[in-house]
Amino acid sequence: MPLSKCTRLVLFVFGTGRSLVLWSCLISFMFLIGCGTLDLTKEHTGPAPICDIHKCEMHPERISVGGEIVYMGNYWEICRTQFPHHGGNRYHGETEKTPYGRNVIDYVCPECDKAYHLYWKNTQKVNTEKEK
Numbered sequence: 001m002p003l004s005k006c007t008r009l010v011l012f013v014f015g016t017g018r019s020l021v022l023w024s025c026l027i028s029f030m031f032l033i034g035c036g037t038l039d040l041t042k043e044h045t046g047p048a049p050i051c052d053i054h055k056c057e058m059h060p061e062r063i064s065v066g067g068e069i070v071y072m073g074n075y076w077e078i079c080r081t082q083f084p085h086h087g088g089n090r091y092h093g094e095t096e097k098t099p100y101g102r103n104v105i106d107y108v109c110p111e112c113d114k115a116y117h118l119y120w121k122n123t124q125k126v127n128t129e130k131e132k
């Protein structure tokens, strides 16, 4: 039975529309599963955790994760011993809890965060002086 032009047009638009909805659902689902923010604090119960280095209370914050750490010299050692709970950008695998390519919500220590920013400020200053 031949379909009228109008019926074909309706089927085409409806079909395309439905596939667009399916595609956007699929893309949203992949985004949620693949690169959504991972909440590392959700398992925690009880009072706010204390920073093992600075002995102060930590609070949950959203932290971006990205970049490789290969050319960072002794950054790993400095980070782990001086500011392990900073709230700045975290490199892939910076901690054993840091996932690859997914931002996290994790506890941040205000003193670690200060030390982290001071480290980068001083590193930039040293690099700028080297360039002169």
Ligand SMILES: [Zn+2]
Residues within 6 Å of the ligand: 051, 052, 053, 054, 055, 083, 084, 085, 109, 110, 111, 112, 113
């Ligand atoms: Zn700290």
